[in-house]
Amino acid sequence: xxxxxxxxxxxxxxxxxxxxxxxxxxxxxxxxxxxxxxxxxxxxxxxxxxxxxxxxxxxxxxxxxxxxxxxxxxxxxxxxxxxxxxxxxxxxxxxxxxxxxxxxxxxxxxxxxxx
Amino acid sequence: xxxxxxxxxxxxxxxxxxxxxxxxxxxxxxxxxxxxxxxxxxxxxxxxxxxxxxxxxxxxxxxxxxxxxxxxxxxxxxxxxxxxxxxxxxxxxxxxxxxxxxxxxxxxx
Numbered sequence: 001x002x003x004x005x006x007x008x009x010x011x012x013x014x015x016x017x018x019x020x021x022x023x024x025x026x027x028x029x030x031x032x033x034x035x036x037x038x039x040x041x042x043x044x045x046x047x048x049x050x051x052x053x054x055x056x057x058x059x060x061x062x063x064x065x066x067x068x069x070x071x072x073x074x075x076x077x078x079x080x081x082x083x084x085x086x087x088x089x090x091x092x093x094x095x096x097x098x099x100x101x102x103x104x105x106x107x108x109x110x111x112x113x114x115x
Numbered sequence: 116x117x118x119x120x121x122x123x124x125x126x127x128x129x130x131x132x133x134x135x136x137x138x139x140x141x142x143x144x145x146x147x148x149x150x151x152x153x154x155x156x157x158x159x160x161x162x163x164x165x166x167x168x169x170x171x172x173x174x175x176x177x178x179x180x181x182x183x184x185x186x187x188x189x190x191x192x193x194x195x196x197x198x199x200x201x202x203x204x205x206x207x208x209x210x211x212x213x214x215x216x217x218x219x220x221x222x223x224x
């Protein structure tokens with residue numbers, strides 16, 4: 001099956017710093033990539049939808065300037081958490097799909113801890 | 116807005132039992148429905164994908180059904196094993212993906 005690679009798996013950073021998370025589709029071209037946030041024992045919360053070469057579409061309540069998403073190619077999307085604060089600590093997961101009719105494939109997630 | 120609900124929220128069964136997980140959704144205008152499992156601290160692993168025109172899909176001990184008109188899907192797990200312990204999530208694809216809240220399954224050896 002298709003593979004989505006997400007790095008890093010975990011990151012600890014100081015408050016005020018920026019953190020970049022990468023999501024790569026290794027063996028297919030992802031027309032659309034999604035970024036989610038997950039709090040402990042809760043389901044996934046969609047943050048934004050990213051299409052290659054265009055601006056990401058953010059869900060209501062998600063700060064665009066806080067969570068910068070770049071989808072520069074059909075195989076790479078990045079999420080940058082700018083000026084991170086402790087309340088940004090969470091599990092972030094990306095996913096990718098080739099088309100609307102196909103499966104959604106997930107990265108392994110990134111646990112972000114902001115001190 | 117699409118709402119996806121999963122019942123029960125948690126389930127504990129002895130090894131070897133057959134079990135059913137439920138997923139319901141409010142808007143039947145979907146492209147497909149997908150079942151995932153998530154292990155603690157990990158990403159999601161796709162289990163089964165059912166297109167809107169299909170009624171069921173099978174993979175090994177797993178069988179997923181879809182009744183689009185009534186907004187329901189079930190995931191049947193036969194002969195459960197301790198390794199099946201995980202959180203199971205369903206997701207429906209409309210203009211975006213909508214996820215259920217998950218069912219936490221524990222299979223007791």
